[in-house]
Amino acid sequence: MENTLNDALSLATDPPVVQQRPMLAMSGIAKWFGANQVLKGVSLTVAKGEAVVVIGPSGSGKTTLLRCINLLEDYEDGIVAVDGEPIGYFVDARGKRQRMGERDLAAAREHVGIVFQSYNLFPHMTVLQNIVAAPIRVRGIPRAKAEARARDLLAMVGLTDKEQAYPVRLSGGQQQRVAIARALAMDPKIMLFDEVTSALDPELVGEVLAAMQQLARDGMTMIVVTHEMSFARDVADRVVFMDGGLIVEEGKPEQMFTAPRTDRVRQFLKRYNDRYRL
């Protein structure tokens, strides 16, 4: 298993951490929807193998921030790099910020897996076809090899018997696990999860979270936007709290959930606990 930056920092007996290139570096991301600024210069760095969970009230900008990483959402200022390589915008030789061309953007996006709230599987393809489509058509992997890998991934998410099914025949939880396998099939360097359990029936949430937890345990670098506080507490290496288009507080989950430093987080967690206390 990968040693995460946080693991290393938390063990005083470890040798000094070797400063390594972050897997994700976002700096000064600013975005407006018309006159409304939804991201106010957000910077976020994620180390290789780190699982970062982003929480915060609706409209705080967390989903928008996630979608800016692979430019599904355009933004007016700031720069993103994945594993040191720019994605979306780059700074040219004269120091001017430029939007990537279609070819470069597509190539950069291959390294970023994203799972959506609404699954977004391709309805005209079987489960297996959904998973192998991009590896074959985008990366040029031979079909047999892509299918073998797809079957491994389906086994990992517990859907071995569904490879010939069409998405419409699957439950929401099953579709979401296929979506996870589809993203993983591109061997991304980082995985983004955008409120992936919000559209699911409560009894299907667990199976999806379990697959994500397994991924985190396997050392996948991931950013998870979620309202599932228990997932944040149990799986996150670091929790980021956003509000009003800014990161208000970040820290280790045990600190954030037991002793938040800001009133805003305390208030948010109290409201959450009041609502979900049994």
Added chain:
Amino acid sequence: MPFDLNFLIRLIPALLEGAEVTVELAVLTMLICVVWGLVVALAQATPGPLSWIAGGYIQVVRNTPLLVQMYLVYFGLSMIGMGLSGFASGLLALCIQNGGYMAEIYRGGLQSISLRQYEAGRALGMRRWTLYTSVIMPQVVARVIPPLTNQAISITKDTAQVAAIAVMDIMKVAQVWVESSANTYDVFLGAGLIYLCLTTVISLGGRIAERRLAFAS
């Protein structure tokens, strides 16, 4: 007078000869317009001057009668020394008009695909060509089969208008036989039945295609 067996025995082969021309026109128009309509629809969906040109084209060809377009092609082109045969003029006019209709059908199909499908493809690193050929168009095609079938039926019936520019299709053969025999009823009944057979085949073909391409059932 009606149902004169000897008359029918002579009439039917003549109408079938006309049917050959009708089928050729209809099939060629469909094949060309399936592609041409898509080109127009994609041009219209591309922001910029191409979109206005495509939009203007659709407006003009949909809002003028086919017969007017046919006369313009047949007589107009010959006036500027580029005269086409009746068959070629009829085919061209049919394609010009139905290309507009087909473009509208494709536009509806394209608009019915959720933007999330585009996002999902792009997020996987697909470029435009891959996105359209493997994600978007297969879904569009499945959705436009019913309206395309309708259009194919409409095209088949519209081919009858080429009779006006002296193309020997079913309709023109029927008109000639009516003039020489004065047996209006039998001749047009026979012509109508042949059109009905042709359009029935198209309907059945459309049903089969629909069933083959259904993935969400």
